Amino acid sequence: MMKDDLFRKISISLIWFWLVFFALIPTFLLFISSLLLPGDNELVRLQFTVEHYVRLLNENYLRVYFRSFVLASTCTIGCLLIAYPFSYFLVRFCDRFKGILLLLVIIPFWTSSLVRTYAIIAMLKTHGIVNSSLIALGVIEQPIALMYTNTATMIGLIYTLLPLMVLPLYANIEKLDMRLIDAARDLGARKYQIVTKVLLPLTISGIASGCILVFLPAMTLFYIPDLLGGAKTLLLGNIIQNQFLAARDWPMGAAISVSLTLIMGLLLYVYWRYYQSPLESDREAH
Helix, strand or coil: CHHHHHHHHHHHHHHHHHHHHHHHHHHHHHHHHHCCEECCCCCEECCCCCHHHHHCCCHHHHHHHHHHHHHHHHHHHHHHHHHHHHHHHHHHCCCCCHHHHHHHHHHHHHCCHHHHHHHHHHHHCCCCHHHHHHHHCCCCCCCCCCCCCHHHHHHHHHHHHHHHHHHHHHHHHHCCCCHHHHHHHHCCCCHHHHHHHHHHHHCHHHHHHHHHHHHHHHHHCCHHHHHHCCCCCCCHHHHHHHHHHHCCCHHHHHHHHHHHHHHHHHHHHHHHHHHHHHHHHHHHHC
C-alpha cells in the first residue's frame, strides 16, 4: 500500500512539474512578452504597452483571422465527414482488423509531419501519382494543376490532422451501447433518423473533442500553406512565424499566440459548460 501511495505521489509530482515548467511558465512568459515593446538589440524592452492587442483589431489582421477561421472550419468539417463513418465502421463491423486499422491511423504520428507534407507533394505535383493515375485511367488527358492551390492546402491539412479526429471519435463510439441502434431500427426508424436522433446525440462529446483538437492546429500550421499552397494565402500561422523569425517583433507574435490560446480556452470552457450542465441536472434530480 505504501509503495502504491509513493508511486502515486511521484507520478502526480512529475505531471505537475511538466505542466508548470513546460506549459504554464512558457505561456506566462509569452503573455508578458506580448505586453512589452520590441527592442533594437534585444528581443523585448521592459516597457509595458497594449498596442499589440490594439493592432490585432486592424482590418488586415481581422481579415487574416477570418480567412484562417474559414480554412480551419472547412478542415474540421472535412475531417469529421471522413473520420466519423470510418470510426463507426471500425467499431461496429471490423473487429478482426481493428488493431491493424488503428495502427495505420497512428503510424503517421511516428514520422515527421514535414516529411508527410513532402510525400503529399510527390502525389499532387504535375507528374505525380494522382495525375499519372488519372491519365493512365483515361480520366484526363493533361495533368491537372493541383499544387500551390487552396485544394492542395486543404488536402494537406486534412491528411495531417485526421488522426486527431479519428481517435476521440473511436473512443467515444466504442463506449456506445449498440443495442440502442438496433432497438431504433426495430422500432421502424430510418437510417437518417438513427443517425440524427440516436447516433449523433450520443456521440456529441467525441465530435466536440475531435473538432477542438483539429480546429486550433488547422489555424496555426504554417508550413502546409507554405509548401502546398505556395504561400499565396497568408494565415495566422504564417504571420506568427514571420513576426518571430523575419520581423523579429516578438511582442506582436506573442500577442497573436496569446489570442489563439484565449480562443482555445474559450472553446474548452464552452465544452466544459455544455457537458457540466447535464451532470448538475442529474445530481439535482437524484
